[in-house]
Amino acid sequence: MLSMTLRILISTIAAIVVVLVHELSKYYISLFLLHPIHRKRSDVKISPLKYIDPIGLILFVFSGVGWQKPGEYNPSKFKDKERALLTQSIVGIASNILLIVAMIPVYLAIKNTNSVFVNQLALLVIFIIKYSFAIIIVNLLPIPPFDMSKIIYALNPSFYFKMIQNERIIQAVFILLIAFNILSSFINSLFGPLYSLIS
Numbered sequence: 668m669l670s671m672t673l674r675i676l677i678s679t680i681a682a683i684v685v686v687l688v689h690e691l692s693k694y695y696i697s698l699f700l701l702h703p704i705h706r707k708r709s710d711v712k713i714s715p716l717k718y719i720d721p722i723g724l725i726l727f728v729f730s731g732v733g734w735q736k737p738g739e740y741n742p743s744k745f746k747d748k749e750r751a752l753l754t755q756s757i758v759g760i761a762s763n764i765l766l767i768v769a770m771i772p773v774y775l776a777i778k779n780t781n782s783v784f785v786n787q788l789a790l791l792v793i794f795i796i797k798y799s800f801a802i803i804i805v806n807l808l809p810i811p812p813f814d815m816s817k818i819i820y821a822l823n824p825s826f827y828f829k830m831i832q833n834e835r836i837i838q839a840v841f842i843l844l845i846a847f848n849i850l851s852s853f854i855n856s857l858f859g860p861l862y863s864l865i866s
Contacts, residue, residue, distance in 0.1 A: 675728055677787060681794030682727035683719060685763065685802055686735040690718035692762035693755045694738055700751040701744055732801045732851040737812045753821035756814035760806055763799040770796050771865055778866075796865075800858050805850075810841050 720736035727733030745751035774792045777785050806814035811834050820827040830837070844850040 673787065674790070677791045678728045678794050679724065681791055682724050682733060682798050684795055685727075685766070685798040686718055686720075686724070686733075687715050688762050688766050688799075689759045689802055689806075690735050690738055691715065693759040696758045697738075697740055697745075697751070697755055700746060700754060726845065727798055727801070730845070730848070730851050731797060732805065732845065732854055733798070734802065734805050734813065737814075749821040749824075752817045756806075756817040756821075759814050760803055763803050767796050767799045770799075774865060793862075797858060797862070800861070801854050804854050804857065808841070810837055 718736050718738060720734060723734035723736065725733070740752075740755070742748040742752060770792050774789060774796065777789045777792070780786065780789075809815045809819060809830065811831060816827065816830065819830065841850075
């Protein structure tokens with residue numbers, strides 16, 4: 668019971684780290700992309716908890732696949748709306764790729780130790796790697812309001828607005844893919860070779 672509780676706690680911490688890396692990287696790049704007249708010191712104040720989606724967090728912990736609560740940005744405040752949304756979305760995904768790259772050598776260095784504490788740390792690191800991989804895949808799906816939908820908006824606004832008209836249907840399909848464990852199985856099949864390589 669204690670080991671299960673500890674595993675859930677470690678998994679939750681890993682999910683929060685992955686979500687915050689994804690969304691805070693987008694937030695800080697957005698400050699750079701804002702038009703100068705909208706840059707205020709008050710913009711620096713931020714509540715990281717607003718990026719935690721409770722359902723997405725629970726699903727991360729118990730299914731290995733979850734999502735963040737995407738930050739809301741006013742495109743009219745950017746110097747170049749389309750370019751800013753494209754850059755911001757790519758940065759979010761790239762931040763998790765870099766997190767995976769950074770965590771792999773850490774995991775390789777500590778995975779075979781005899782220390783109980785270090786073993787728990789290794790578990791945290793592998794969860795961070797796995798959840799980063801999952802959040803990348805989820806945000807590459809053309810589902811509003813995830814990153815790929817913003818990329819589509821930046822590259823093809825007319826297609827984006829057609830997609831928005833079917834937003835509820837798209838999101839319903841997404842929920843069904845999760846409910847029937849199809850999405851998690853797909854992501855696990857993609858993650859498997861990487862896990863085998865580092866294990």
